Amino acid sequence: MTRSVIAPTPDSPASQAVGLDLDGTLTQPGPWLGGRIGLPQPGAIDALRTLARCRAVFVYTARASVWLPEIADWVTWYSGLEAFVDPSPGRAYYTAVGGPILVTNTKLGAAAYVDDRAIHHAGDWTDTLDAVSRAIGLDHVGVLAAA
Known part of the structure; x- marks a missing residue:
């Protein structure tokens, strides 16, 4: 298997980000009806912090926009990192390397995605x-x- 490293480059905004799925990836599997957010999976928060040091990180979910503020609070609570809800519904990329964690229900352009259903x-x-x-x-x- 050949491995390639996607270096962040200014001419490719997608190369600067890593997208992390919420349910079943950052959180332990379980039902999320009614807005419930599970506990973090073992190692998930350390991985999120590690990635956030060198790439723009966004957490994406299939949940409706109404739940995004609660998810941003969850990310901040468990990681200690600032997280915010995406204010731009037309956003295609997130490029704040080392910046706050973006929470969105849009799968943005990225160098890699981590998703339990991929x-x-x-x-x-x-x-x-x-x-x-x-x-x-x-x-x-x-x-x-x-x-």
């Missing part, structure tokens, strides 16, 4: 479709045959 795509759609099919409980061959 499937890595390495350029081969056959492998990717196999992984997605397994993740959602489908028989890949049956899906392709029906298409």
Whole structure:
């Protein structure tokens, strides 16, 4: 496996950020209905602090905007780092390297995403479709045959 390092460059604002999913990634898995936010996963807060020292970090979630202030408070409470709710609904990138943690329900451009529901795509759609099919409980061959 080849590893590449995406250096932050001014001509590529997406290269400066790391996006961290909230539910099931930063937090322990569990229901979040009614705005409940779980406890941090072991190691998650240390990882967030480490990343925030060298990259712009944003926490993204599928939750509605009404819950974002509570999430920003949660990030600040557990990490000790300043966090704020994204005031720009049209934002495409977050580039405040070493700055406060952005909380958003938009998946912004980034050098990397950390998400418990992600499937890595390495350029081969056959492998990717196999992984997605397994993740959602489908028989890949049956899906392709029906298409």
